[in-house]
Amino acid sequence: xxxxxxxxxxxxxxxxxxxxxxxxxxxxxxxxxxxxxxxxxxxxxxxxxxxxxxxxxxxxxxxxxxxxxxxxxxxxxxxxxxxxxxxxxxxxxxxxxxxxxxxxxxxxxxxxxxxxxxxxxxxxxxxxxxxxxxxxxxxxxxxxxxxxxxxxxxxxxxxxxxxxxxxxxxxxxxxxxxxxxxxxxxxxxxxxxxxxxxxxxxxxxxxxxxxxxxxxxxxxxxxxxxxxxxxxxxxxxxxxxxxxxxxxxxxxxxxxxxxxxxxxxxxxxxxxxxxxxxxx
Amino acid sequence: xxxxxxxxxxxxxxxxxxxxxxxxxxxxxxxxxxxxxxxxxxxxxxxxxxxxxxxxxxxxxxxxxxxxxxxxxxxxxxxxxxxxxxxxxxxxxxxxxxxxxxxxxxxxxxxxxxxxxxxxxxxxxxxxxxxxxxxxxxxxxxxxxxxxxxxxxxxxxxxxxxxxxxxxxxxxxxxxxxxxxxxxxxxxxxxxxxxxxxxxxxxxxxxxxxxxxxxxxxxxxxxxxxxxxxxxxxxxxxxxxxxxxxxxxxxxxxxxxxxxxxxxxxxxxxxxxxxxxxxxxxx
Amino acid sequence: xxxxxxxxxxxxxxxxxxxxxxxxxxxxxxxxxxxxxxxxxxxxxxxxxxxxxxxxxxxxxxxxxxxxxxxxxxxxxxxxxxxxxxxxxxxxxxxxxxxxxxxxxxxxxxxxxxxxxxxxxxxxxxxxxxxxxxxxxxxxxxxxxxxxxxxxxxxxxxxxxxxxxxxxxxxxxxxxxxxxxxxxxxxxxxxxxxxxxxxxxxxxxxxxxxxxxxxxxxxxxxxxxxxxxxxxxxxxxxxxxxxxxxxxxxxxxxxxxxxxxxxxxxxxxxxxxxxxxxxxxxxxxxxxxxxxxxxxxxxxxxxxxxxxxxxxxxxxxxxxxxxxxxxxxxxxx
Numbered sequence: 001x002x003x004x005x006x007x008x009x010x011x012x013x014x015x016x017x018x019x020x021x022x023x024x025x026x027x028x029x030x031x032x033x034x035x036x037x038x039x040x041x042x043x044x045x046x047x048x049x050x051x052x053x054x055x056x057x058x059x060x061x062x063x064x065x066x067x068x069x070x071x072x073x074x075x076x077x078x079x080x081x082x083x084x085x086x087x088x089x090x091x092x093x094x095x096x097x098x099x100x101x102x103x104x105x106x107x108x109x110x111x112x113x114x115x116x117x118x119x120x121x122x123x124x125x126x127x128x129x130x131x132x133x134x135x136x137x138x139x140x141x142x143x144x145x146x147x148x149x150x151x152x153x154x155x156x157x158x159x160x161x162x163x164x165x166x167x168x169x170x171x172x173x174x175x176x177x178x179x180x181x182x183x184x185x186x187x188x189x190x191x192x193x194x195x196x197x198x199x200x201x202x203x204x205x206x207x208x209x210x211x212x213x214x215x216x217x218x219x220x221x222x223x224x225x226x227x228x229x230x231x232x233x234x235x236x237x238x239x240x241x242x243x244x245x246x247x248x249x250x251x252x253x254x255x256x257x258x259x260x261x262x263x264x265x266x267x268x269x270x271x272x273x274x275x276x277x278x279x280x
Numbered sequence: 281x282x283x284x285x286x287x288x289x290x291x292x293x294x295x296x297x298x299x300x301x302x303x304x305x306x307x308x309x310x311x312x313x314x315x316x317x318x319x320x321x322x323x324x325x326x327x328x329x330x331x332x333x334x335x336x337x338x339x340x341x342x343x344x345x346x347x348x349x350x351x352x353x354x355x356x357x358x359x360x361x362x363x364x365x366x367x368x369x370x371x372x373x374x375x376x377x378x379x380x381x382x383x384x385x386x387x388x389x390x391x392x393x394x395x396x397x398x399x400x401x402x403x404x405x406x407x408x409x410x411x412x413x414x415x416x417x418x419x420x421x422x423x424x425x426x427x428x429x430x431x432x433x434x435x436x437x438x439x440x441x442x443x444x445x446x447x448x449x450x451x452x453x454x455x456x457x458x459x460x461x462x463x464x465x466x467x468x469x470x471x472x473x474x475x476x477x478x479x480x481x482x483x484x485x486x487x488x489x490x491x492x493x494x495x496x497x498x499x500x501x502x503x504x505x506x507x508x509x510x511x512x513x514x515x516x517x518x519x520x521x522x523x524x525x526x527x528x529x530x531x532x533x534x535x536x537x538x539x540x541x542x543x544x545x546x547x548x549x550x551x552x553x554x555x556x557x558x559x560x561x562x563x
Numbered sequence: 564x565x566x567x568x569x570x571x572x573x574x575x576x577x578x579x580x581x582x583x584x585x586x587x588x589x590x591x592x593x594x595x596x597x598x599x600x601x602x603x604x605x606x607x608x609x610x611x612x613x614x615x616x617x618x619x620x621x622x623x624x625x626x627x628x629x630x631x632x633x634x635x636x637x638x639x640x641x642x643x644x645x646x647x648x649x650x651x652x653x654x655x656x657x658x659x660x661x662x663x664x665x666x667x668x669x670x671x672x673x674x675x676x677x678x679x680x681x682x683x684x685x686x687x688x689x690x691x692x693x694x695x696x697x698x699x700x701x702x703x704x705x706x707x708x709x710x711x712x713x714x715x716x717x718x719x720x721x722x723x724x725x726x727x728x729x730x731x732x733x734x735x736x737x738x739x740x741x742x743x744x745x746x747x748x749x750x751x752x753x754x755x756x757x758x759x760x761x762x763x764x765x766x767x768x769x770x771x772x773x774x775x776x777x778x779x780x781x782x783x784x785x786x787x788x789x790x791x792x793x794x795x796x797x798x799x800x801x802x803x804x805x806x807x808x809x810x811x812x813x814x815x816x817x818x819x820x821x822x823x824x825x826x827x828x829x830x831x832x833x834x835x836x837x838x839x840x841x842x843x844x845x846x847x848x849x850x851x852x853x854x855x856x857x858x859x860x861x862x863x864x865x866x867x868x869x870x871x872x873x874x875x876x877x878x879x880x881x882x883x884x885x886x887x888x889x890x891x892x893x894x895x896x
Contacts, residue, residue, distance in 0.1 A: 010497070022383065025386060027363065029439070081306040081310075102309065106547050108517050109500070123527070179530065211395070257389065258392075265530045456644060462632075463612075474663070560695050561695065
């Protein structure tokens with residue numbers, strides 16, 4: 001230990017604290033993760049694969065990928081635009097804007113679904129009009145997309161704003177002084193500076209988009225093969241006591257979480273995106 | 281050109297960089313469409329309800345019980361996390377041990393793992409026949425399908441908020457401050473209590489509040505392990521869903537409004553705490 | 564009397580201190596002067612008990628305190644960046660050392676408050692006790708740190724780069740003030756600095772350190788006028804270095820002389836081709852190259868004398884110089 005004895009604890013105290021912390025993390029974080037895979041493979045690989053291969057499961061996987069493929073790019077474009085406006089310009093009301101962008105983080109997922117039911121549901125404001133035109137948003141894919149976009153709204157902006165704030169606008173101003181137009185500045189100066197932060201934000205946004213449960217549950221209608229995402233499918237199987245099936249699909253989502261964590265960790269190590277962001 | 285003219289009229293400070301109109305426009309439009317209008321709908325609905333109806337459905341006995349469960353368990357979980365999160369952050373920042381980086385990455389698991397997956401996993405662990413439940417049951421400790429189970433789920437969900445709030449502050453806390461305390465004759469415990477804890481208290485409080493706010497609204501990880509007995513283990517978000525399934529839109533809206541106001545209040549308190557500590561400590 | 568005996572300290576492969584011997588007499592004001600990495604801060608921290616030597620002893624009044632924890636050594640330590648407790652008021656900062664005492668040694672609440680007030684008056688911060696450190700200027704924080712260290716009535720005051728984080732003007736004022744305070748309180752003090760001017764102005768004796776060893780200990784006068792090693796000669800004050808005698812492949816001695824220890828002569832001196840001349844205080848600072856060997860030399864000549872012009876050649880002769888033998892500057896034998 002290079003720390004002098006006067007400002008650190010004795011080795012024994014250290015070991016006790018480390019063991020306590022690891023025990024806590026082991027029981028509360030690691031064990032749940034292990035139990036997912038263990039339950040999924042309880043009856044061997046065959047039943048696991050069968051459970052994943054049912055038409056309903058495959059439909060749920062497809063839908064989940066579709067939802068993410070729509071909502072993540074939307075929020076990515078928004079996140080970049082918002083960060084550009086907020087970090088490259090000075091205007092009044094900026095901190096209010098940042099607070100509003102963060103708003104979806106502080107709304108219960110269930111409420112996030114409810115607001116779209118109130119707008120587009122059968123008894124909602126636009127319900128009658130939608131019915132008259134034979135359009136369906138709630139209990140259909142558009143509703144799921146809307147709820148997911150709402151839930152994942154702040155992710156990209158939240159990563160980019162502090163990063164771009166720190167980088168300042170010297171580079172961009174230099175580029176403009178050299179005659180670059182707006183798109184060139186963004187493409188050749190800003191984007192290379194923020195790409196890893198952007199990737200990081202997209203990664204977290206994607207994990208949440210694929211895994212969202214509460215909001216999607218409210219707007220989906222749980223129609224098998226049609227409006228069931230993977231997390232919803234897990235719930236249905238679980239409630240039908242098909243535990244192997246439920247945990248099999250859940251293990252796919254857990255795998256996604258692990259991949260996200262690994263990628264996130266690599267990004268943090270390699271690009272020193274020191275991350276303080278509590279609030280996802 | 282009209283450049284000087286538009287600059288003079290502009291409400292923002294002039295900048296040589298282009299794209300403000302486009303990006304600000306996109307931001308505001310998207311924010312309004314996706315967030316503000318939908319959120320406003322809930323308040324407008326509530327306002328249209330009339331006070332007595334709002335109170336009747338928003339503060340019915342069942343709703344009150346649900347608030348009690350949601351806020352009570354979230355507060356309990358927040359407290360557990362304040363202590364254990366501080367411990368984890370401390371160990372991660374201060375000590376060297378093998379596998380530290382993996383452990384550090386694991387802390388973010390609750391951010392990445394879908395809540396429904398967490399929910400069924402925790403239930404499988406703590407059910408009376410589960411991996412842990414089978415040992416706890418004979419001790420008279422029922423976890424799954426009791427409020428304790430809800431707390432366990434919320435501890436899982438909330439832990440990273442505390443760890444990630446405290447970690448950077450703990451890392452920034454200069455070693456010289458602790459050395460100063462030592463030269464002045466303070467014991468290690470006195471230094472911890474009187475120098476370290478006050479310095480990280482705002483961050484700890486922020487982490488607690490974030491975990492609490494998240495816990496109050498949490499749904500996916502809780503409903504599997506909660507048992508969902510009205511009045512006992514029924515959380516407010518579940519009550520909203522139940523009301524919706526019964527097409528009781530007014531009830532769902534009123535409960536949602538109460539919860540949202542509560543979480544905005546929490547958000548406000550967090551910001552006030554942070555602003556106050558920034559002012560005082562000049563951080 | 565503080566005595567450091569044969570202290571050695573390594574950080575991994577890096578030898579921070581190598582066989583250090585030092586005596587600090589009661590009431591003395593000592594400067595540890597050296598470049599960064601010279602080991603001066605490590606030595607200070609070892610005396611304080613913030614760091615522990617690998618071998619050797621630290622003695623306070625003849626008693627070996629090598630195994631005593633910092634909290635038991637009763638030394639006042641002023642940190643480079645002050646290390647004030649940001650969440651405490653200035654008064655609470657100053658009182659901290661008294662409030663953490665064991666109950667039977669702890670003064671009453673009122674006595675502690677009175678003592679804090681007294682110390683704040685001593686450092687000329689009376690009335691600011693209710694402020695937080697963030698609300699003070701750098702110089703004020705520095706004095707709070709000092710008051711806090713003095714509160715425990717230390718037998719030794721240690722200061723790590725006490726003026727390092729301050730701007731030039733404040734630094735000068737504070738220096739004078741600290742000198743006065745030291746005299747007035749009769750404390751034994753050791754401070755670390757990399758600023759020779761600071762060391763020469765403040766200290767009774769200066770300890771020049773380099774690469775983990777002490778190069779020379781002496782009064783500021785001795786250090787400046789009679790540097791014991793080429794390093795001291797070069798590090799303290801300005802020095803011209805020219806090789807002595809003919810170049811002959813092997814070891815070559817060096818002649819060191821200060822810019823002001825030079826006179827301009829009519830004949831018999833070294834020819835200096837003047838390159839640049841400017842006014843520096845009461846002298847012309849002349850920069851040029853020696854005609855023989857082309858080495859760059861700086862000299863000061865009195866402004867009463869005619870100002871040489873660039874392009875001219877003047878003949879110069881050192882009036883006082885020292886000859887050091889061959890080792891490359893700063894290297895240890």
